[in-house]
Amino acid sequence: MTIQELKVASDRIGVIIGKGGETRRSIEEKAQATISIDSGEGLVTIEGEDAIGVLRATEVIRALGRGFSPERAFRLFDDDDIILDLLDLSHVADTPQKMNRIRGRIIGRDGKARTQIENMTDTTISIYGKTVGIIGLPEPVITARKAIEMLVEGAEHGNVFSFLDRRKKEAKQDLISSYY
Template identity: 60%
Template sequence: MTTTEIKITTARIPVLIGKGGKTKRDIEKKTGTTLAIDSEDGLVEIEGEDAIAVMRTTELVRAINRGFSPERAFTLFEDEDMILDIMDLSGVCTTPKQMERLRGRIIGKNGRAREQIEDMTGAILSVQGKTVAVIGMIDQVKNVRTAVEMLIEGLPHATVFSFLDRKKKEAKVDMLEYYY
């Protein structure tokens, strides 16, 4: 039996549990693990026979904690090569105003920049608090990380999107070469 504990923010506990405990039951059923959630201090204990299932479930809980909906977090289970990457922005922002501005650059007006990044990479993003979390394949996550770093440096959105477009085309060429 493998057991691990993870602390999450108390604000995300209702999301993890779900209406009438539905999300918690879904997680347990799909992963073969059991979750013990302490609503007061945000401690989640994950237990299971399979160590890998416990690790993957821990990543799922971390994803939900970083702002992903349970449905979007479950994409971690669509492919064994899917990963969760969390970028901490607190090191590059010294004031709350700077953090808000940076979050705004990553999200974009009405969420369009975030959507564009998702469409161009195939990864999914969540911008919450002082972090940007990404779920995707390793190459997708690497491209998103580079795009976010470019936005942090203050590069124009157009430059970032043309970088992502080039990466998308390179991936298509690589795929064609692989199949032929």
């Protein structure tokens, strides 16, 4: 029996449970695990015989807790290679105003910067509280994380998108040369 526990913000418990318990049941089915939720403490316990299923469910719940929608978090069930990476921003912003400015830079006007990073790296990004979550395959996640770190450090959006464009071309070139 494998057991994992994690703490989730109380405002995200409803998302984990889902309408009529739908999301929770879905996670339990996909992971072959049982989920117990203590709403008061925000404590979620996942247990099951299949250790990998329990770990996958833990990652999905962690993603839900960090602002991802169930549809986006469930990508973690689609492929064993897909990972969740969490970037903690609390060390770069010591005031709520600075945190808002940094989140705003990552999101961009009308969400355009985040969408562009997602599209150029084939990742899914969620900005929630003091964290940025990234879901995707390892290499693209590393690239998306680097782009977000560049924005956090004050790089211009144009420079970040140029970096992403170069990375995309390099990845395509690597794919072509490994094929031949």
